Amino acid sequence: MLDDVRGRPAPDSDAPGGAGAPIAALATARGTAALAVVRVGGAGAVDLVASRFSHPALATAAGRTVHVGWLRDGAGRPVDQVVCVVWRGPHSSTGEDVVEVTCHGGDAVAQAVLRTLYDAGARPAPAGEFTRRAFLNGKLDLAQAEAVADLVHAESRVGHRAAVAALRGRVSDAVAEVREALVETAALVELELDFAEEDVEFADRAALGALLDRADAVLGELLSTARLGALARDGVRVVLGGRPNAGKSTLLNALVGQDRAIVSPTPGTTRDAVEAEAELGGLRFRFVDTAGLRETADAVEAEGTRRARAAIDGADALLYVVDATIGLDAEERAFLDGLAARRPALPVLVVHNKADLRPAPPADAAPPSPADAAGAAGGAGWSVSAREALAAPAALDGLRGALLDAVRAGLAGAEAGEVAVNERHRAHLDAARGAVRRARAALDGRGGADTLALDLRAALRELGLVTGAVTTEHVLDAVFSRFCIGK
């Protein structure tokens, strides 16, 4: 019964006693800094550091103690004055003995400290090895371990918040809630299978149905956060499209407040995608400038046009820039209509640029609004002067706000919570939901108890892969390869 759902894997078997061989790595970024931290962890980590430390008593130091002294190389030459923080397993981040050696910053010192420790018997830690050991020793589940990597790589406020929530176990708790409901269901159904000949039904069908519906709903909620997770991690890709000379490059520069894109009165100047970033509403927006969309005989520019279309296909939002003195032509309307049909969920904002060149509206006219400047293909329209906005970035705040609102509208309330699952979770949660739905169908009489049991097992297995209750070497390698050395 449920024998494919095993508990936590055995601790690293490198060394007896559940602790791995001692490893060491620089935990801080390379380069000039006031301090650097080198971590040493594993069986004998404290002895190893003590063998090169000016106070050999370090070897018997209790956990959570701090020791100041000199690190010396094998020949007794001073390497640096350091601070050692001793953590004794299992009360450490990895569950093993760990020493954090804080030395002076800068590559030369940190590398000399590392060399000294390698020389004393530590081996270089592969990327993610410390967190992998924490996982294997039951300090973190897999979703939390991934959150460590997400936290380190977070570049936006939303990304940071989602990583903290995951580290605190919010994803794991939600998954555990579904697992519990399914384990209960599965146990009853399996029991029924064991007594198949007697033709008894232990499980109350209505109660089972309710458990499955609850599981389906919680999975749906988790899955709805996947898009936010992707945007928080990768940034929101906003492509600037439009005819050559419409002012795309100028608008990009005005949006990010720096001279990023080449602006030229000669149409077709921007031939490759230029990117620039800006933070908006806690998310990192990546603006991508493109060559104009037009049929052209120039091979390089034609390639630029092809790339522009490819960029638009991969976009999270499109700012379609139009020279307001010219307006949208039939071909552009057809392009935008086609795009709306192909990608109905893609936010498209039509930006009527060069408003400074248009005759001023009559004094009693309402100020430009999305409705006033409504664009083609259902895209909201905005009237701006990118050139004037270069000197007055706040002039584009309305456009920025509309862009943020349009992107948020696609997140279906996911932002209200803090949880945002990553792509690996999404795939397993989606498979789990599929299995739960098949189980529900089986329960409704469209399948026997045997397929019901199989579907429940499949769902449990997929959920177990999210938190690491079920693991394979393949999954662990995929997860921990995302880490940096020293984490």
Ligand SMILES: Nc1nc2c(ncn2[C@@H]2O[C@H](COP(=O)(O)OP(=O)(O)O)[C@@H](O)[C@H]2O)c(=O)[nH]1
């Ligand atoms: N008057 C005016 N000129 C603009 C404005 N935005 C861009 N331009 C000019 O239009 C020309 C083309 O701009 P550019 O940003 O290179 O267009 P792109 O080909 O769409 O990237 C340049 O000479 C810009 O200075 C604007 O808001 N008002």
Ligand SMILES: [Mg+2]
């Ligand atoms: Mg350009």
